[in-house]
Amino acid sequence: xxxxxxxxxxxxxxxxxxxxxxxxxxxxxxxxxxxxxxxxxxxxxxxxxxxxxxxxxxxxxxxxxxxxxxxxxxxxxxxxxxxxxxxxxxxxxxxxxxxxxxxxxxxxxxxxxxxxxxxxxxxxxxxxxxxxxxxxxxxxxxxxxxxxxxxxxxxxxxxxxxxxxxxxxxxxxxxxxxxxxxxxxxxxxxxxxxxxxxxxxxxxxxxxxxxxxxxxxxxxxxxxxxxxxxxxxxxxxxxxxxxxxxxxxxxxxxxxxxxxxxxxxxxxxxxxxxxxxxxxxxxxxxxxxxxxxxxxxxxxxxxxxxxxxxxxxxxxxxxxxxxxxxxxxxxxxxxxxxxxxxxxxxxxxxxxxxxxxxxxxxxxxxxxxxxxxxxxxxxxxxx
Amino acid sequence: xxxxxxxxxxxxxxxxxxxxxxxxxxxxxxxxxxxxxxxxxxxxxxxxxxxxxxxxxxxxxxxxxxxxxxxxxxxxxxxxxxxxxxxxxxxxxxxxxxxxxxxxxxxxxxxxxxxxxxxxxxxxxxxxxxxxxxxxxxxxxxxxxxxxxxxxxxxxxxxxxxxxxxxxxxxxxxxxxxxxxxxxxxxxxxxxxxxxxxxxxxxxxxxxxxxxxxxxxxxxxxxxxxxxxxxxxxxxxxxxxxxxxxxxxxxxxxxxxxxxxxxxxxxxxxxxxxxxxxxxxxxxxxxxxxxxxxxxxxxxxxxxxxxxxxxxxxxxxxxxxxxxxxxxxxxxxxxxxxxxxxxxxxxxxxxxxxxxxxxxxxxxxxxxxxx
Numbered sequence: 001x002x003x004x005x006x007x008x009x010x011x012x013x014x015x016x017x018x019x020x021x022x023x024x025x026x027x028x029x030x031x032x033x034x035x036x037x038x039x040x041x042x043x044x045x046x047x048x049x050x051x052x053x054x055x056x057x058x059x060x061x062x063x064x065x066x067x068x069x070x071x072x073x074x075x076x077x078x079x080x081x082x083x084x085x086x087x088x089x090x091x092x093x094x095x096x097x098x099x100x101x102x103x104x105x106x107x108x109x110x111x112x113x114x115x116x117x118x119x120x121x122x123x124x125x126x127x128x129x130x131x132x133x134x135x136x137x138x139x140x141x142x143x144x145x146x147x148x149x150x151x152x153x154x155x156x157x158x159x160x161x162x163x164x165x166x167x168x169x170x171x172x173x174x175x176x177x178x179x180x181x182x183x184x185x186x187x188x189x190x191x192x193x194x195x196x197x198x199x200x201x202x203x204x205x206x207x208x209x210x211x212x213x214x215x216x217x218x219x220x221x222x223x224x225x226x227x228x229x230x231x232x233x234x235x236x237x238x239x240x241x242x243x244x245x246x247x248x249x250x251x252x253x254x255x256x257x258x259x260x261x262x263x264x265x266x267x268x269x270x271x272x273x274x275x276x277x278x279x280x281x282x283x284x285x286x287x288x289x290x291x292x293x294x295x296x297x298x299x300x301x302x303x304x305x306x307x308x309x310x311x312x313x314x315x316x317x318x319x320x321x322x323x324x325x326x327x328x329x330x331x332x333x334x335x336x337x338x339x340x341x342x343x344x345x346x347x348x349x350x351x352x353x354x355x356x357x358x359x360x361x362x363x364x365x366x367x368x369x370x371x372x373x374x375x376x377x378x379x380x381x382x383x
Numbered sequence: 384x385x386x387x388x389x390x391x392x393x394x395x396x397x398x399x400x401x402x403x404x405x406x407x408x409x410x411x412x413x414x415x416x417x418x419x420x421x422x423x424x425x426x427x428x429x430x431x432x433x434x435x436x437x438x439x440x441x442x443x444x445x446x447x448x449x450x451x452x453x454x455x456x457x458x459x460x461x462x463x464x465x466x467x468x469x470x471x472x473x474x475x476x477x478x479x480x481x482x483x484x485x486x487x488x489x490x491x492x493x494x495x496x497x498x499x500x501x502x503x504x505x506x507x508x509x510x511x512x513x514x515x516x517x518x519x520x521x522x523x524x525x526x527x528x529x530x531x532x533x534x535x536x537x538x539x540x541x542x543x544x545x546x547x548x549x550x551x552x553x554x555x556x557x558x559x560x561x562x563x564x565x566x567x568x569x570x571x572x573x574x575x576x577x578x579x580x581x582x583x584x585x586x587x588x589x590x591x592x593x594x595x596x597x598x599x600x601x602x603x604x605x606x607x608x609x610x611x612x613x614x615x616x617x618x619x620x621x622x623x624x625x626x627x628x629x630x631x632x633x634x635x636x637x638x639x640x641x642x643x644x645x646x647x648x649x650x651x652x653x654x655x656x657x658x659x660x661x662x663x664x665x666x667x668x669x670x671x672x673x674x675x676x677x678x679x680x681x682x683x684x685x686x687x688x689x690x691x692x693x694x695x696x697x698x699x700x701x702x703x704x705x706x707x708x709x710x711x712x713x714x715x716x717x718x719x720x721x722x723x724x725x726x727x728x729x730x731x732x733x734x735x736x737x738x739x740x741x742x743x744x745x746x747x748x749x750x751x752x753x754x
Contacts, residue, residue, distance in 0.1 A: 046722055119514050125405035137395055144387065152391065176570075179718030252721060253574040268566060270519040278517075292395070 017220040019150030021227035026153050030109050030294035032202030034260045037243045042256040044195030046184035051195035056236045059203040065362035067225050070213040072369050078210035080308035085368050095309045106298040106329045108346050113291045115339040132330045138295035139326040146215045153293050160289045167283050170269045177251035204354050211301045414482040420493035421506050422529045424465045429502050431472040432463045432529045461533045469509040487515045496526045500602030507572045518566040523584040524597045535586035558626035559617030576716025598710040605708035615697040621647040630689040643668040651719040658737035660715050670749045683747050691743040699741045
């Protein structure tokens with residue numbers, strides 16, 4: 001356990017391969033689990049499954065790309081060494097974009113969760129009270145830095161995940177639209193690409209590996225990559241199961257009209273003889289743990305990226321950054337007047353930015369590294 | 384677990400638990416709506432009625448024998464309100480009630496058969512929009528008036544878990560699983576290629592009768608099936624559970640089978656611009672009564688053939704009846720239109736002119752003479 005006092009070195013705050021994978025999964029799962037597969041079905045229609053396959057393949061490829069970037073300087077955060085690799089002229093904008101996207105994603109996820117909670121559970125509670133409560137706990141989870149955050153996720157993330165899958169299978173009894181699970185032929189590339197693009201939000205966030213990777217114990221890094229791919233495959237399977245259950249139960253036409261298809265499906269789980277008859281909705285409350293984990297990981301990422309750029313090293317500075325960015329998320333989240341504003345902002349502005357960042361970022365960094373090798377122009381080493 | 388992790392766990396738990404206090408309304412300030420119904424009112428308005436248990440009624444809901452509440456007190460009261468829309472009527476009801484109307488425990492929603500299409504669609508839209516409203520509440524249609532329906536209190540209501548099973552568990556209701564949820568109404572209303580069907584619920588002295596099916600089309604009642612047609616449509620929907628059926632028999636008098644149930648697989652095919660609807664039924668039943676001397680395993684195939692014929696003819700006739708009024712409760716069009724979206728506009732014509740084929744495969748069990 002870190003002391004919380006004085007200077008803590010990077011090496012002293014390392015995590016295992018499993019914790020890396022959990023942090024990685026926590027860094028993107030909460031973005032899409034409430035809305036998926038609305039856009040996929042709305043844009044893809046009978047070809048939605050092909051679009052999902054395209055998204056899954058792109059996510060695995062994207063993760064592979066970011067791991068290649070990590071290999072350039074495994075012990076250093078990308079936000080820090082990109083300043084040297086890309087020169088400050090391009091490095092600073094890249095680092096600022098990285099940090100800004102962390103904040104934006106944290107805003108979107110917590111705002112969306114606030115609307116879910118007041119829609120289904122607490123209609124008279126102000127959304128800020130729900131959001132801020134989660135952000136404060138997330139700040140506390142990130143307060144003791146990487147290993148404690150990793151261990152916290154181990155005890156919360158996995159049970160909530162398993163419970164969701166187990167209870168989700170209870171929906172099989174309400175299955176009525178199996179016809180919608182059979183993809184159509186021949187293929188129409190237009191709807192498939194459009195659906196894949198608009199559903200890409202389910203994989204926003206795996207690029208936190210660029211911040212996370214240096215904290216993995218040196219000897220466990222190859223295993224961490226394997227675990228990273230594994231958690232990505234588990235996430236893909238989780239979403240595929242979610243697709244089958246929500247589309248099979250709600251039908252594609254009605255599903256496309258529902259704001260949160262997965263929540264609407266889970267609230268149909270009704271065990272009348274049990275003391276908790278709306279068991280599915282209880283699970284949705286536990287999904288708050290995914291949101292909590294996501295917010296904690298994002299706040300952690302922002303603090304570490306800023307520290308990397310500014311060359312800060314102490315735990316006090318780290319905690320100060322946590323407070324600053326936590327407060328920023330709490331304040332800015334109230335700017336979204338309703339969930340439609342959240343979705344509209346995400347689809348119109350964040351989606352193209354994330355696509356460019358998630359695929360353009362590694363191409364830019366790997367290209368710059370390759371160029372430096374060709375020109376025999378080594379990047380300055382860390383001081 | 385260290386003290387810090389314990390503190391984190393406590394904070395997390397408090398976050399989840401304390402957030403609910405903001406919405407806290409004491410139980411004595413809540414009116415728990417058990418049943419809600421919508422009827423047309425004068426001047427194009429709608430009337431919403433709520434069946435709400437009294438304190439005495441809540442005491443008996445615990446299962447106390449003999450009406451364990453204060454003797455002689457009414458167990459429920461009915462609150463009504465009208466408005467130009469259902470949402471407006473709900474607001475008026477909230478104003479008229481001294482307590483908070485809580486719809487999260489509503490177990491049943493009743494639609495009057497006299498609602499016009501605009502009112503019906505308004506009801507669907509409102510039910511879809513009410514946040515805390517349980518989507519798993521049962522839904523039914525009635526021809527009875529609001530006062531007659533809402534004041535009917537079946538015996539089973541004394542046991543909460545069986546309250547609404549009382550509606551769907553009456554002896555004549557058993558052959559077809561008639562329970563429908565609000566969720567299915569919303570699904571069918573927003574899905575092309577299927578029309579909504581609902582059980583017709585008729586109040587009796589201390590019970591509800593439920594053995595007829597209402598077919599809707601475009602928010603209007605297209606047909607009300609009789610008991611036999613309901614049974615046959617139940618087979619086409621795969622919802623017939625334990626139906627008794629009479630067969631011509633083997634010459635010595637009619638035979639009967641019981642516990643007839645089946646699995647239905649609908650399919651569609653567009654050939655040369657003509658739609659062909661087909662439904663494949665896997666029916667299982669049990670030989671019930673045979674004339675004396677004919678209880679032989681050699682006769683089972685003959686009875687299976689007779690049952691297949693009876694089911695095929697009955698189901699075909701009922702499906703054609705639905706087709707003639709433009710109702711598609713089976714949802715032939717759902718899969719077809721999903722994979723052929725360009726045919727949505729042509730669907731009413733295609734469906735009306737479609738051929739229907741019913742294939743029945745029967746397995747009869749003979750359990751012998753049980754007496």
